Amino acid sequence: MPKAARFSRYGGPEVLTVEEVPLPEPGRGQVRVAVAAAGVNAIDWKIRSGFFAGSDAPDEPQGTGFDLAGTVDAVGEGVRSLRPGTAVFGKAATGAVATHALADADGLVAKPDWLSFPLAAGLPVVAETAYRTLRDLGLRAGHTLLIHAVSGGVGLVAAQLALSRGATVIGTASRGHHDFLTELGVRPVEYGEGLLERVRGVTDSVDLVLDAAGRDVLGLSVELTGDPDRVLTIADGNAGAHGVRFSGGGPDAAPLPEVFAEVLPMLESGALRLPIQQTFPLERIADAHRLSEDGHGRGKIVIEVG
Structure with missing residues (x-):
């Protein structure tokens, strides 16, 4: 049965x-x-x-x-x-x-x-979400992107897609993930109290923020970018209070063939892990x-x- x-x-x-x-x-x-x-x-x-x-x-x-x-x-x-x-x-x-x-x-x-x-x-879910959120943020070569919870599935795929497109990526993660993230080309910072200062210690400016954590980091993210339109969350239901966009897919989801036209060659070559x-x-x-x-x-x- x-x-x-x-x-x-x-x-x-x-x-x-x-x-x-x-x-x-x-x-x-x-x-x-x-x-x-x-x-x-x-x-x-x-x-x-x-x-x-x-x-x-x-x-x-x-x-x-x-x-x-x-x-x-x-x-x-x-x-x-x-x-x-x-x-x-x-x-x-x-x-x-x-x-x-x-x-x-x-x-x-x-x-x-x-x-x-x-x-x-x-x-499927992590690749589509990463692809869609980078699209909706308007990521371009030369941007500095901060990803909260970069060691999770969405964060890892988004980070590697952004790096392949010529962006600089900073990511919040616990200390145990930092060596792996550094191997990928991500600049890791530990989350928690003092995060604002730690991010500013590794970059002069943050252009865009993807929040995949939902740990009350939206206010800090808006402060770093200077514009709530440059911040997008997939995890914090309080987005509206900060003027930040919440992305949940639905009718805005990216077609999977389009997503995997980019993702599969990167996976096969080892450029995405x-x-x-x-x-x-x-x-x-x-x-x-x-x-x-x-x-x-x-x-x-x-x-x-x-």
Whole structure:
């Protein structure tokens, strides 16, 4: 029987269970993917915890996860671009942490042979978010970009994309990540009290700020850039109080083929690195969420399913 990680009430990681479920059938424009691996992102546990909820409990059991990699095993009406047996990765239309998941065909990209399923599963959300936020910030060669939480998935991809485009990148991270970040070409600074002075100690000016941390750094970021339009957050719901833009994707999301036209060649050549922090089996999805919520990791957490 197919299995899926689901939750029927909001709360901590303990509300997640792995259950037998009916085999999902693809609708028009969709495919069914036999999932090999699924990525874990902060948005997953925020949804599970009820952060965005307007009620005490979901109306019905909910799946979890958006990122997946696997093999197409059924196609819905109108799908011409993908066939059963094609290895793909991208965003799921239903919970990705499952043995089988549905996805819109245009939300998937063919997986090259050199790319592993676990790494492919860790890419879609972080790569699209990094690409989109740099686009919306208007990053150009010669800019100095400050990234808060640069050692996380979004931060790492955004930093390496920005560096490849000729920008200087400063990033906040805990001390244990500094050597790795320096290898990439990032100028790391430790977050916490005194951050403003530490940033000013490594650069004369900051042109743009990407906040991937959500740790009350927006006021400081506006002070560094001198203009709230030069600051963008994906993690702080208090953005409006600082006049800062909040980017959550949705209709503004970048098309995955466009994103990976830039990202995949960099990955293949080694110009972009995205470490996998830890992998878990499907049955340990709750532990994966705990690790993600704990923060301070480097790179991606991945669920290996098949």
